[in-house]
Amino acid sequence: MTTILITGANRGLGLGMAKHAAARGYTVIGTARNPGSAEGLNAIASRVEKLDTSDHGSIDALAQTLGDIPIDILVNNAGIFPHECDDINDFDTEAFERVMRVNTLGPILTTRALMGNIARSVRKLNISITSNLGSITDAAKGEMGFVGYRASKAALNMANATIAHQLKDRGITSVVIHPGWVQTDMGGPQAPLMPDESTGSILDTIEKITAKDNGRFLDYKGDTLPW
Numbered sequence: 760m761t762t763i764l765i766t767g768a769n770r771g772l773g774l775g776m777a778k779h780a781a782a783r784g785y786t787v788i789g790t791a792r793n794p795g796s797a798e799g800l801n802a803i804a805s806r807v808e809k810l811d812t813s814d815h816g817s818i819d820a821l822a823q824t825l826g827d828i829p830i831d832i833l834v835n836n837a838g839i840f841p842h843e844c845d846d847i848n849d850f851d852t853e854a855f856e857r858v859m860r861v862n863t864l865g866p867i868l869t870t871r872a873l874m875g876n877i878a879r880s881v882r883k884l885n886i887s888i889t890s891n892l893g894s895i896t897d898a899a900k901g902e903m904g905f906v907g908y909r910a911s912k913a914a915l916n917m918a919n920a921t922i923a924h925q926l927k928d929r930g931i932t933s934v935v936i937h938p939g940w941v942q943t944d945m946g947g948p949q950a951p952l953m954p955d956e957s958t959g960s961i962l963d964t965i966e967k968i969t970a971k972d973n974g975r976f977l978d979y980k981g982d983t984l985p986w
């Protein structure tokens with residue numbers, strides 16, 4: 760049976776992916792900062808584990824708890840979008856450090872902590888949820904705003920492109936996926952996509968990924984995005 764571990768699975772896209780994965784018969788391990796209050800996740804996941812991806816000790820503790828179990832698909836999903844570092848004219852340094860810690864360093868350290876578990880599995884997939892806002896090509900066309908968030912996702916994309924080569928000898932395939940602009944707490948009510956549609960398509964795309972896709976930047980439908 761396929762085991763999927765999703766970070767930040769208590770709400771938003773993480774919970775949506777967990778629901779689709781459970782409905783498809785996967786063994787779902789969902790993480791949350793507060794597992795006790797993650798009612799929706801507790802109702803569908805095989806296991807709910809505590810994880811704060813901004814805390815190195817928390818990541819190490821999760822790896823200890825999981826031990827040697829194989830993880831077919833790791834989804835680094837947990838993320839934040841603090842608007843206090845959107846604009847260099849009014850820029851909060853602490854918010855920038857926070858977004859880099861959660862959106863970039865968190866996935867790197869979680870992958871590092873669990874890469875042995877992924878290597879021990881059948882599917883061997885290391886997936887990170889990124890954003891099209893991390894595309895330097897798009898930003899260079901003159902799209903405005905979001906300095907901190909864009910930098911954190913561009914850095915995540917670069918980390919993945921590099922890690923993809925560092926882990927391929929262990930049979931691990933590493934891919935970043937943009938979920939679309941989705942109506943979650945982060946995406947807001949104006950977003951054109953509903954979480955159920957985005958997360959179902961993300962799972963469809965993940966199911967089609969092979970070793971040939973290693974290092975790619977895809978959207979939820981499986982189309983390639985510009986770096």
Ligand SMILES: NC(=O)c1ccc[n+]([C@@H]2O[C@H](COP(=O)([O-])OP(=O)(O)OC[C@H]3O[C@@H](n4cnc5c(N)ncnc54)[C@H](OP(=O)(O)O)[C@@H]3O)[C@@H](O)[C@H]2O)c1
Nearest residue numbers: 767771772792811812813837838890940941943944945946
């Ligand atoms: N929604 C969109 O339109 C959109 C577009 C592009 C990319 N994305 C990306 O998709 C991912 C999910 O976004 P979303 O829309 O579902 O956001 P969301 O509704 O705000 O949910 C964010 C999730 O991340 C968790 N999280 C935040 N900081 C964490 C930390 N330090 N440690 C562990 N978990 C943490 C939250 O847990 P708590 O409940 O404890 O805060 C929550 O489960 C993010 O990486 C985001 O950047 C979203």
